[in-house]
Amino acid sequence: xxxxxxxxxxxxxxFQVFEMEEEKTLATGLVDRIGMAEATLTYKPxxxxxxxxxxxxxxxxxxxxxxxxxxxDRDRDGVLTDRSQIAAVGHRVVHGGEAFTGSxxxxxxxxxxxxxxxxxxxxxxxxxxxxVSACTRVLSGVPQVAVFDTAFHQTMPERAFxxxxxxxxxxxxxxxxxxxxxxxxxxxxxxxLTAAGGARPEEQRVITAHLGNGCSLAxxxxxxxxxxxxxxxxxxxxxMGTRCGDLDPALILHVMGKEELSPSQATTMMNKHSGLYxxxxxxxxxxxxxxxxxxxxxxxxxxxxxxxxxxxxxxGSYAAALAGKPDVPGRSSGxxxxxGVSRRRxxxxxxxxxxxxxxxxxxxxxxxxxTGHGAVGESEAVRRADPGEPPTASIDPRPCAxxxxxxxxxxx
Amino acid sequence: xxxxxxxxxxxxxxxxxxxxxxxxxxxxxVLVEVSEERAQxxxxxxxxxxxxxxxxxxxxxxxxxAILARVHxxxxxxxxxxxxxxxxxxxxxxxxxxxxxxxLERILGPDVVKITHTATLSVSEISQVxxxxxxxxxxxxxxxxxxxxxxxxxxxxxxSDDTFGTVKQLxxxxxxxxxxxNEYPGYITTRGIVPMLNEAMxxxxxxxxxxxxxxxxxxxxxxxxxxxxxxxxRIGLDQVLLWMESLFxxxxxxxxxxxxxxxxxxLAGHLGIKSGKGFFVYSDPAGSGQPSAAPGTP
Numbered sequence: 188x189x190x191x192x193x194x195x196x197x198x199x200x201x202f203q204v205f206e207m208e209e210e211k212t213l214a215t216g217l218v219d220r221i222g223m224a225e226a227t228l229t230y231k232p233x234x235x236x237x238x239x240x241x242x243x244x245x246x247x248x249x250x251x252x253x254x255x256x257x258x259x260d261r262d263r264d265g266v267l268t269d270r271s272q273i274a275a276v277g278h279r280v281v282h283g284g285e286a287f288t289g290s291x292x293x294x295x296x297x298x299x300x301x302x303x304x305x306x307x308x309x310x311x312x313x314x315x316x317x318x319v320s321a322c323t324r325v326l327s328g329v330p331q332v333a334v335f336d337t338a339f340h341q342t343m344p345e346r347a348f349x350x351x352x353x354x355x356x357x358x359x360x361x362x363x364x365x366x367x368x369x370x371x372x373x374x375x376x377x378x379x380l381t382a383a384g385g386a387r388p389e390e391q392r393v394i395t396a397h398l399g400n401g402c403s404l405a406x407x408x409x410x411x412x413x414x415x416x417x418x419x420x421x422x423x424x425x426x427m428g429t430r431c432g433d434l435d436p437a438l439i440l441h442v443m444g445k446e447e448l449s450p451s452q453a454t455t456m457m458n459k460h461s462g463l464y465x466x467x468x469x470x471x472x473x474x475x476x477x478x479x480x481x482x483x484x485x486x487x488x489x490x491x492x493x494x495x496x497x498x499x500x501x502x503g504s505y506a507a508a509l510a511g512k513p514d515v516p517g518r519s520s521g522x523x524x525x526x527g528v529s530r531r532r533x534x535x536x537x538x539x540x541x542x543x544x545x546x547x548x549x550x551x552x553x554x555x556x557x558t559g560h561g562a563v564g565e566s567e568a569v570r571r572a573d574p575g576e577p578p579t580a581s582i583d584p585r586p587c588a589x590x591x592x593x594x595x596x597x598x599x
Numbered sequence: 600x601x602x603x604x605x606x607x608x609x610x611x612x613x614x615x616x617x618x619x620x621x622x623x624x625x626x627x628x629v630l631v632e633v634s635e636e637r638a639q640x641x642x643x644x645x646x647x648x649x650x651x652x653x654x655x656x657x658x659x660x661x662x663x664x665a666i667l668a669r670v671h672x673x674x675x676x677x678x679x680x681x682x683x684x685x686x687x688x689x690x691x692x693x694x695x696x697x698x699x700x701x702x703l704e705r706i707l708g709p710d711v712v713k714i715t716h717t718a719t720l721s722v723s724e725i726s727q728v729x730x731x732x733x734x735x736x737x738x739x740x741x742x743x744x745x746x747x748x749x750x751x752x753x754x755x756x757x758x759s760d761d762t763f764g765t766v767k768q769l770x771x772x773x774x775x776x777x778x779x780x781n782e783y784p785g786y787i788t789t790r791g792i793v794p795m796l797n798e799a800m801x802x803x804x805x806x807x808x809x810x811x812x813x814x815x816x817x818x819x820x821x822x823x824x825x826x827x828x829x830x831x832x833r834i835g836l837d838q839v840l841l842w843m844e845s846l847f848x849x850x851x852x853x854x855x856x857x858x859x860x861x862x863x864x865x866l867a868g869h870l871g872i873k874s875g876k877g878f879f880v881y882s883d884p885a886g887s888g889q890p891s892a893a894p895g896t897p
Contacts, residue, residue: 198625222603223603223625223626223627446655448655448656448657449657449746451657451746452655452656452657455656455658455659459659460659
């Protein structure tokens, strides 16, 4: 079975084609600058060089049409003989509100529910919907599935998702924590279960980490998310590449007054000028910040410390929320990658490692291979608190030090 | 309609602002100036304005790169190529605007929508020089264009529904709110604000209070973002004088007669932020426009 997966933005469509029997990627690509002069289509069939073209693409419908054309064009290394080979289409949909607790086969009712969530993600959901209607037109009859960023977190109890604001705001506008990166957390959790040798979800206390340019954690108990660090929007929680994460909410009103900022400027400041980039003044990329820190740049060092401290604090609080010793599988892109951080920690702490938690395969406690956490790029790792220690023992209490991450074998 | 490329004639404050918001929305812009020298100056000014917005966290450096890559400043109208519509934003003088419209119709043909950016002039009068005035319409942004979310759209007598629809769609793409105004001098915003600016200037001239206190009272008293005199300095006192003269001439009412103090300041070259001195003095004309502690004239 061949599945086409689309992620539609305002002027972009990212796509991948999967062959599901062997679970392999056949091709990936991107349509950029839709509706603008010089739109581009980049197409990369697996194992072959990438194609880059500049066709006229006015809307998402034409983008999907161009994608299908190149996928079934033998002269351009198309991976399909015919577009009718596509058995299903998967759409990334950012916000599923409270309506969706999992992926959904798209029908009129599901479409209406996604439209109702436009208010919660005005910058994303409308474009995701454009991709759905484009496919409905050009791939008539092919089943389409919406995969929501928020759905995995919908198991959170009210005590975790409600903000302590007047309750009427929740009733009127659904102001609450939704969480994001749900597909990533779900994936990491599934990989963890596989690596744990078929461990039963109901026996697990797990904290999953998504550390990319955006960063989030999820606390999972008995297979259900009990808390997650992103909130009503992706701004809350951990320090990220360019986002500030948690703040005193009164602070922003104070800064807006002092600096005479409009709401739009304040929003941009918190989303694009903060985080690792804002504190370091160097970059939003952890590799570059670490390099600067290594050369004695105090602000870069501070940015790493603020990032790690916040992460450590969250892991500690989630250990408490889970009421037990958690495992922490993580997934990172290269931008906020872990290897450099963890290597630096090992170098710094030397022999103190024995005090803290031990990390390794859940069923091979003490294996403790001192390998890195993977190469630059996507990496995965499982870190586990030593069962003989209380959960706090896995956290180095000194300022500016991250959670006790000794070397961990890569799951993959 | 998809807007892929538009032309903006006139790279002053408003022309640059319109070019910036269009480029931010992903539209390519040909910004036309009168000379190569002036084109280079406009490029520098636009870059400096974007830097000031970055300093205020409203933009990122990559936003700036993307915007500058989409705005092509030239002195040559023949380099338009195909554009989806054209906006003229040259100074508020009838003959100048008409000359630009005639040029645009000759170069772009009759079908391309031509927009005049004007606060006080008559769209019908400007577009009477066209062979196809049904493709002409008026539009009025407020300064600073990237911050003010409303745009007045003004139909001339001959403007077609199709032309109006195109401009309404453009404004939606730019993320602004469109208000439709019947052609009448000053529309809503200029006619509404001019008497307040004039009255504030009269208060200063008559010695009722200092410029700082007039602004403080009106700003804090009525929850305005800035006081009227600071606002006049920001708009440019020469521009405010032009508006007042135009409204006074068109409507004939004394409330629009320019305050003599305003006229005197303009003659002395005290034009507000852009000259460094107006009702307040400004240490950094290209910067944020914050008045310094020392009051300016008077």
